[in-house]
Amino acid sequence: MRVVTDRLPHVLRSDAASNRARILEAARTLFSARGLDVPMREVARRAGVGPATLYRHFPTKQALVTEAFADQMRECRAIVDRGYADPDPWHGLCSVIEKICELHARDRGFTEAFMSTFPNAADVTADRAYTVKAVTELALRARESGHLRPDFLIPDDLILMLMANRGIHASTPSSRAAASRRFAGFVIQMIQASPQHSPLPPATSLNR
Amino acid sequence: MRVVTDRLPHVLRSDAASNRARILEAARTLFSARGLDVPMREVARRAGVGPATLYRHFPTKQALVTEAFADQMRECRAIVDRGYADPDPWHGLCSVIEKICELHARDRGFTEAFMSTFPNAADVTADRAYTVKAVTELALRARESGHLRPDFLIPDDLILMLMANRGIHASTPSSRAAASRRFAGFVIQMIQASPQHSPLPPATSLNR
DNA sequence: AGCCAAGCGGACGGGGGCGTCCGTTAGCGT
């Protein structure tokens, strides 16, 4: 007797599977290089499929983005997890900052997906919340350890620096990566505890 | 005998002048709040004129942008001039950084106009070059005075910080201004000379 | 008051992106 689940084909036909893979590859390439506002048609064109096929596999652009950046999201979580697990919280925090900046510098689309509050992007939102929570706790421990300056607001100033990193552009991916790396170096020195710090301008919540 | 220049009407009719003024006001408002990719139609709509009128006064979007931000450009030059004239170069540099960040935070369109290399934007390019040159000399003096960290690259790192400031967004203009102010505070402390600085990652030119 | 050109804006054609429909193709199971 056939069970109910047999009625929905959960396995793709071979051509469908390869099309899907090519679409994702095309999306990753284009989104990485040019950000999220690449036309869906162009993704389809690069993947060698018609627009209808693209829309059949990913009914909304958000779905495509979420799938395309699943790897990057995993890598992002892995970065914060490794930092979180570091016995030296300051060292862990520094490595998180460096790696996240590099990840964002390497992939413009991922930056947009991660930062911009996409409407109805439940997955991305959840991943971001997880990341922010983990890095918040890590930063709190770093502050307790005395290495992080006490007036550094957690997580607001971390988000501030991530936003700042997003503004860094350059004409080639490699020079962008280098600029972002240098910026991360500045940031790390900037947030280090030091006796000579004068008071900073106050922060208001970023949401209002 | 009438002279040749009489043949071109150099004075606008009163309605034309008021339309022109209203167009510029509308453009300033919309560009400030939403950046440069506001449709020309929308500027016309807000100014209460037809699209043809808008295009008659400003045949290209670049012309409109240049006119609309002439004030901001003047203010920008004034800021660097005041900093340049400061007898204490470090103090002058700090005030330039604070003021420029604030100016950019207040006006999203100006940021885009100033940063993005608009094709055929001779005016903006010249203004930017002037600004960069002045602030470069100011920073060099600040470095000689011993207040600016010696490994700070001039003007590359200044531009890096300006780009970073551009990445800072918020849901309201006032919170954006506050965030930018706080960022500028971080930057100033970060570029201060200090015995404890460890080496920074190298910079590659931003152009290649 | 009357003229007339400076000035106006509605409307047009072109281009591009979007999401969907439907006739055709071809993978896969028998």
Added chain:
DNA sequence: ACGCTAACGGACGCCCCCGTCCGCTTGGCT
């Protein structure tokens, strides 16, 4: 080998933006 249906993609209608043309309005001068 054959048929069935999952899967494909060309083509369509919709909307928005762009830049321009042309018949009408109106400010300003005589």
